[in-house]
Amino acid sequence: MGIFPDEVILQILARLPVKSLFKTKTVCKLWYRLVSDKYFVKLYNDVSAKNPMVLIETSVPFESKSSLICVDSLRGVSEVSLGFLKDRVKVRASCNGFLCCSSIPDKGVYYVCNPMTRVSKLLPRSRERPITRFYPDGEATLVGLAYDISRNKFNVVLAGYHRTFGHRPDGTFTCLIFDSDSNKWRKFVSHRDDQFNHMNKNQVVFVNGALHWLTGSCSYILALDLDYDVWRKISLPDEVSYGTGNRVYLLDSSGCLSLIQISDAWMKIWVMEDYEKELWHMVDGVSLRCIRGLAPGIFPIAQTGECIFLATHKQVLVYHRKSRVWKEMYSVKNSATLPLWFSAHAFRSTIFPSD
Template sequence: MNCHKVGYFPDEVVLQILARLPIKSLFRAKIVCKLWHRLVSEEYFVHLYNELSVRNSMVLVEVSDSSESTNMSLICVDNLRGVSELSLDFLKDRVKVRASCNGLLCCSSIPDKGIFYVCNPMTREFRLLPRSRERPVTRFYPDGEAALVGLACDLPGQKYNVVLAGYHRTFGHRPDGTFICSVFDSESSKWRKFVSLQDEHFTHMSKNQVVFVNGALHWLTGSACILILDLNYDLWRKMQLPDEVGRGPGNRVYLLESDGYLSVIQISEAWMNIWVLKNYEREDWNLVDRVSLRCIRGLVPGIFPISQTQEYVLLATHKQILVYQRKSRVWKEMYSVKNGSTLPLWFSAHSFRSTIFSCQ
């Protein structure tokens, strides 16, 4: 088939059309003709596709097929395209998703502790990471893995880091207060390690909501601050939450990304307030939205924001994924679990994007 006979669109117009296809449709389009195959294979197109894709943030959630929770399915909830099911069967292992960033997932093997994969579920590429010599011992139920797992994917540079962190403990002894951080570098294919002194901020951290912006990973702590790991210098530092954020009874705080910016969402009984860190260096937080929760009053105690853009917020409850359209101020149910899943959806929900990112 000669694509030039289909129409007389310039290459740039064809690129813009192809860049808006789902990845599965894009792969089918590659084999239509030589021109499309060439256009899609160029580095310019990969950057264009990823640039458009990161504007559409989704939710990826693991759902158990039965009350025994032995078989897990991966559900992708997309504000634009609805609900689809993904599979990690290409890993040939039973795994749990530990972190998500810019289209890549970091998964840990359930049968074999200490085995980690980085994969792109859209392209079905994966990489088995070499074993880290360090075994952080702080455990998190029910996985028994490192307390903190972070994934940092640099889309323009097409490189990534995996972070495992926890307190060190010799066999038969209590943790000695040494906090060990191991970082895998995709370019060198090696792990590096650095050690920090004991700090109360390393405890009670939200394991799922780790955010990668400005070359650093960010975790929300239980002590009213954000803990930052600068991957360029292997240094931990702290950042304060917006002054207006209250941490008293009835207030819950979450750390998310919003179109490349760090964002804090506070949920109370009646309101959802959204802050965005517009100036990272000066730590200048702006309150960008204030949402009444009266429409979903019965769901508020068990609702968790997972993913957002300037256009919408995706939230998880025990059994549902909801979307809030910020311009029209309309709530909508996107997905509801129908089986006897034992764990709430927010427990295993991650922000996700569909990108062309090779993890090889």
């Protein structure tokens, strides 16, 4: 006879880190059965979705291993290794607990992995040579990962301006899409004149079956519908203004598209209420008075209805929306040259039932 009912035990286990959760399988047959059940897997993933984390990529020059610092508002700071990939990689995109990583020494090699469970897949190479694929340096302008948890399938998107070896770019925008169900790449070509800066390329959001990027001019959102291979432009809220001290960022908010505008004094948050009609609703306005010295350099990374993670040059902050309290979660101790937001990614823990 157990001290707690099974449902209480499940609620407790659903709040453990993945590593600790796997260890509980060895406690007894009951716990092994509970943790392996599909109901628990869904419960764990639902609880995890309400607890956003930030992964900060750290790498040491001339070393083959890449590490991630995991900043968790509930469990603090821990280190996650990508050494199981046996390659020196760079994180290019994050979605629903999975990462898309590209090999640094071997262009055109990509992995999709779950750093918590250490499950990974090496993607097959596309038929096109990397050096002839994209302009200007052979690497995709946009890299996106769309992981559909409900179907346990994913797509990786590589998009950029095409050029043939020895020729100037011809103005075509090439899109390569990997489908995990078919284990193959597909390709389509369009004509686009969109521009993206470094941070716009990094912030890609997967909602409503599409990947979304904010353009470099912050004048609209570019969305790729993965079911029909169609690009779509989405308008920003009418009240959003860019420039003259205002900065705009794109995030996920509990499965909805969200836009955050930051000025020296305020942070305003919009969420898209109706995706088809492109109807936005401003859900919060946050005074930045108490972090005035940091406001010009903060960058939102992840959010839920309860909190927002933001990175500065050397810190990760969390803002609790109900209590309106700011808290420092992580600070770089060494003399890092790049701001933290260059290598910060939204994250969450995700598990799947055992086959």
